[in-house]
Amino acid sequence: MQVCPYCGEAELIEILEVWSPRDFQIETCCYGAHEAVSEFLSEDPKGAAQWLRAKGLDDLTGRRVRRVINDGSGQLVIDWKLTIEPVSFSTAKAFVAQHHRHCPAPAGWRFGAGIFNGEDLIGCVMVGRPVARAFDSARVVEVNRLCLRTDIAPDLAWNGCSQLYGWSAREAHKRGFEKIITYTLESESGVSLKAAGWTIEHTLKGRSWDTPSRRRTNASQGVNKNRWTALQ
Template structure:
């Protein structure tokens, strides 16, 4: 025998609050018995982002979508959306290159690289990393690789790419080891905090005085800015 449902404190009918629909990339809609319950649910979801994710899991969200949700967030317009667990997955050469052009803060896409990957929030590409030969000619490219470009989207709610940079740096270090390289390095401007690198277990190994790679003997019109930099490598 089915147990009777509790009465809704707002409308007096059997209380109803379920997931009605989920559609890409991160929108969802609730089905409720009345407006009062809907307003209460929205308030709960907006004030308790991680508890909201647990509640949505209990309601069967991940069974409906096949994805893991980590939070519910405000997308900046007052709309609550789903923040999915980040997933690292391969992307094509052209996809990675086209991603860097509009999203990297101060460098264009490199001319080539050895390996790369993307990171997704749900179905949406939100970041990528490209690892190639070291720019400094004194470093042996047979033993050392460099994270030449890493960027994430800044045109979306900042919670969505949260931790993406650290995950990409971690992936790059693991992939370099798998491929037999002895070291992997990357550079940041001295003015940058390197918080994502620190979170991924990288440390500063050298401070580099700024200069441009564009020289009379080797013209590089798209060279990085000649500012002081820090060179990082993963902790051993």
């Protein structure tokens, strides 16, 4: 028996309850133990996840915890490991319409997916025909739209773009396409593309098209764009 240093009784620190989508409650023997565990959970997001996993959270919920984060209001909540799952075209289209500022969804797609944090749909990718006619649309696909929710705690969407770019490239390969491309403005870092193993293959001078992640404005005439591709 472990003796609690705060109350001198048998130490009790367990997961009492988990509510959908990401709230949880810890049961402790005393207030002191509760304070101590709350402090630990808020100061070490990854350690907190490991601790909750050791306490059986993954088995309890059937999901895998990624980190414990502050939801912005001071509440500690569960950040689940992101999962990429099929969604219908109409779901993706509605998602983009709602969350992609100024940028309407394309009229069709070859394929796409949603990315979930637990049961919350936090992002979508839509992969379709290349916008530039020079590409053979039987062999080349383009990430036409990729967007993540911005109305949630940013931690919940962390790494989501990279995972969707990575998935899109693997899926294009699986479906027999020879190449996948996408565009960013030269001013964008492309950090999530790089993290997913994409590279810049060409810089287009002075174009003013849209990119999947950012809608141009009329004021941005003549900006340079990078075209990216994923190595297969």
